[in-house]
Amino acid sequence: LQADSRNRILTRRWQLTVLQLDLHSGDQFQVQVIPDYERLERDFRIREGIVLPVGNDYSSTRVRIEGTTATRRPVSIGSALEVGTFYSGDRREVTLDVTLRPRPGLFVSLEGEWNRVALAEGRFSTRLYRAMVNTQVNPWISLANNVQYDSVSGVLGWQSRFRWILRPGNDLYFVYTHNWIEGALDRFLTLDRRAASKLTYTHRF
Numbered sequence: 001l002q003a004d005s006r007n008r009i010l011t012r013r014w015q016l017t018v019l020q021l022d023l024h025s026g027d028q029f030q031v032q033v034i035p036d037y038e039r040l041e042r043d044f045r046i047r048e049g050i051v052l053p054v055g056n057d058y059s060s061t062r063v064r065i066e067g068t069t070a071t072r073r074p075v076s077i078g079s080a081l082e083v084g085t086f087y088s089g090d091r092r093e094v095t096l097d098v099t100l101r102p103r104p105g106l107f108v109s110l111e112g113e114w115n116r117v118a119l120a121e122g123r124f125s126t127r128l129y130r131a132m133v134n135t136q137v138n139p140w141i142s143l144a145n146n147v148q149y150d151s152v153s154g155v156l157g158w159q160s161r162f163r164w165i166l167r168p169g170n171d172l173y174f175v176y177t178h179n180w181i182e183g184a185l186d187r188f189l190t191l192d193r194r195a196a197s198k199l200t201y202t203h204r205f
Helices: none
Strands: 009-013 016-022 028-039 044-047 050-052 057-068 075-086 089-103 106-119 122-138 141-150 155-167 170-182 188-200
Touching: 044 106
Parallel strands: none
Antiparallel strands: 009 028, 016 028, 028 057, 044 050, 057 075, 075 089, 089 106, 106 122, 122 141, 141 155, 155 170, 170 188
């Protein structure tokens, strides 16, 4: 709940769980009803060419159905469907993620999110993809990689982080980040890239 200086409600959101199953296997399933309210203090450009005007207030109710399999398995899957009203129209959101643990010390996660939004002011859709690959070489050395793309910004980003625990409390980090932007003919052009390193040292006395 958020209010303005005159104590008028700006946003209000509830998450009501109407059904939840937690199985002995570790699998889970739940159904939620999500009512919310929002009053705009300024024009809201929700997408290029689509603007919701200041002063409008919106009440919406969405239903979310979500299921996940136990994470203890070598392959686990989670998925969710959320549908209902959204501002002046409606929205459908679908998410899917697959997690792989082929061996100890190796973790792979693939995620996708798709949205279809239909408003009185216009229609649009969005896509988000993410991949994470984390490797624990030994208790002291690890490498984490995160790759993400979203269709709104058209940016494909990659971050790689190397960590070496020289000894507990003394860590060496190296981080590399590279971003590409989607150009003409579906080609990706380098937007920026940077690298950084950090050494942390703990002195005990």
